[in-house]
Amino acid sequence: MRIGTCVAAMAIALWGGGAFAQDSTAKAIQEYRDALQDGNPAELWEIKGEDLWKQPRGPNKVSLEKCDIGLGPGVVKGAYARLPKYFKDTDRVDDLESRLVHCMVSLQGMSRADATRRVFGGPGAAADMEALVAYVTSQSKGVKMNVAVGHPKEREAFEMGQKVFYYRGGPHDFACATCHGEDNKRIRLQDLPNLTNQKDAQRAYTTWPAYRVSQGELRSFQWRLYDCFRQQRFPELLYGSDLSVALTMFLARNANGAAYAGPAIKR
Amino acid sequence: MKKILIPAFMALMVFASFGAQAQTRSPVGAQVGDIEAMRELMRGFKPNGQAGLSRLVQDEAQQFCSDPGWTRDKARISAIEKQQLADVKFPADGKFLGNWQAGERVAQSGVGKQFSDNPGQPSGANCYACHQLTPQELSFGTIGPSLRNYGKTRGNTEAIQRYTYAKIYNSRAYSVCSNMPRFGHSDILTEQQIKDVVALLLDPESPVNK
Amino acid sequence: MADPMRIRAQIAGDKVEVRVLMSHEMETGQRRDNNGNIVPAWFIQNVTVNHGGRTVMSAQWGPAVAKNPFVHFRFSGGKVGERVSVTWTDNRGDKRTDEAAIIAG
Incomplete structure (x- = not known):
């Protein structure tokens, strides 16, 4: 038996103790991030999501290939870079996930409860929704973010999102802005993007959804917000709610002009 | 009884919070708009375990600091700071210094008050998330200032002990829109835990001052 | 049944460069669930890569390999259009095989 050169194995553990000084810590984290770039398991979700998109599902046994996520029925390429946006048929602003739920209900005939039963994956059970999100977002790779606020409801969502961003509450008095309102801050060793600064906002938004190595899951943008609010000590963010879409609108709009780069891979 | 009280309390808070704005803007429109925004906010969440919707109701300090301007x-900055300082409950035994080793454990722990946390377990203060403290811990955040040598540079007088206790109990008493949670005011830490963190900062034996 | 692998095999100079992503939990047997119970070990033990009837790479893995593993290696003697097949077997006896055609560099 001939054995080929096994060049690099897989991404294994995180850095061990922490027995090195700050500069080398930052450098080691960067090296770790670089090492992760090749072989992003997000691709596994993309493949599964494409299959789910094309598969006849739900009581109506139809695929999502007639689903209009903003650029017309079935158009996936570049659609994510323009979301959230106002949709005439629902008379509301939708993000990708709330729009996918809409299509599952209106096209595939699922109940809203069924469509949203498992939106975030956990150990041993990945979520179909996160796979669909991975597929759709992967089709906007390299496309410039171009989120409009021309419609009054889009403008309203943006302003609502901005208000939520600065809204302090809960037992810890936290707002999004507490952690994401100043340049060059970090929690423990994790760098925090300042989402009020265009460059940081662009880099942050265009790298979600992402495969989180520490969780072994592909995480959607709704998950990102859900988990931020959990740590903010707020109640549970309602999946696809107007408020969640509004905050997404504020953050997506601030990323305009940057090339979309997800699904990415993060620690 | 509790069920009736909470919405009534919420409505009161909404009017109290937004009342001041209504005076400076077009009276009726602004007030209605802001209450509507608050309702909209509540519609975006659902209660989960210990994290109920009442957590979204702001007190005056939270509401004031949610406006980036x-x-x-x-005038309101000093009024709110004064009111927050009056809220500080100092230890009945007059002692501020606990055990620094216990304080280090509180400083390291980030659990507490999240809907994913067990409400039966004590909360941590998660000091290291934002501050540098002991030289041994390299994994510290930078949202707050470094507290390395906190006691060494300030001394360990009773006045400093008292100030440090109050700052942890209610950070807003000294800086109205501080990013730091009000650990005593909001029942995050117990009196003993606050004393232990004060010791971590001020005890000459604490690694913070070594 | 396990989800499909993602396999890319591409000519690189005089060799074929292969990248494989596998979908697997890779439980170490050390982790506890929310109730404090040990989650049983569940990981890929053997990986075999075949090309034209011969094994070009084989590996024995343990629980130290991360969830959703990524393998990257090169072998000699492959041509565009020929197929590379990858098989893994885990400690529960589950097995999965996927294949891909070699593409030009």
Whole structure:
């Protein structure tokens, strides 16, 4: 038996103790991030999501290939870079996930409860929704973010999102802005993007959804917000709610002009 | 009884919070708009375990600091700071210094008050998330200032002990829109835990001062 | 049944460069669930890569390999259009095989 050169194995553990000084810590984290770039398991979700998109599902046994996520029925390429946006048929602003739920209900005939039963994956059970999100977002790779606020409801969502961003509450008095309102801050060793600064906002938004190595899951943008609010000590963010879409609108709009780069891979 | 009280309390808070704005803007429109925004906010969440919707109701300090332009209103800054300082409950035994080793454990722990946390377990203060403290811990955040040598540079007088206790109990008493949670005011830490963190900062034996 | 692998095999100079992503939990047997119970070990033990009837790479893995593993290696003697097949077997006896055609560099 001939054995080929096994060049690099897989991404294994995180850095061990922490027995090195700050500069080398930052450098080691960067090296770790670089090492992760090749072989992003997000691709596994993309493949599964494409299959789910094309598969006849739900009581109506139809695929999502007639689903209009903003650029017309079935158009996936570049659609994510323009979301959230106002949709005439629902008379509301939708993000990708709330729009996918809409299509599952209106096209595939699922109940809203069924469509949203498992939106975030956990150990041993990945979520179909996160796979669909991975597929759709992967089709906007390299496309410039171009989120409009021309419609009054889009403008309203943006302003609502901005208000939520600065809204302090809960037992810890936290707002999004507490952690994401100043340049060059970090929690423990994790760098925090300042989402009020265009460059940081662009880099942050265009790298979600992402495969989180520490969780072994592909995480959607709704998950990102859900988990931020959990740590903010707020109640549970309602999946696809107007408020969640509004905050997404504020953050997506601030990323305009940057090339979309997800699904990415993060620690 | 509790069920009736909470919405009534919420409505009161909404009017109290937004009342001040209504005076400076077009009276009726602004007030209605802001209450609508608050309702909209509540519609975006659902209660989960210990994290109920009442957590979204702001007190005066939270409401004041949610406006990015808060720095302009000097009169209200000092009024709220005064009110927050009056809220500090000092230890009945008059002692501020606990055990620094226990304080280090509180400083390291980030659990508490999240809907994913067990409400039966004590909360941590998660000091290291934002501050540098002991030289041994390299994994510290930078949202707050470094507290390395906190006691060494300030001394360990009773006045400093008292100030440090109050700052942890209610950070807003000294800086109205501080990013730091009000650990005593909001029942995050117990009196003993606060004393232990004070010791971590001030005890000459604490690694913070070595 | 396990989800499909993602396999890319591409000519690189005089060799074929192969990248494989596998979908697997890779439980170490050390982790506890929310109730404090040990989650049983569940990981890929053997990986075999075949090309034209011969094994070009084989590996024995343990629980130290991360969830959703990524393998990257090169072998000699492959041509565009020929197929590379990858098989893994885990400690529960589950097995999965996927294949891909070699593409030009």
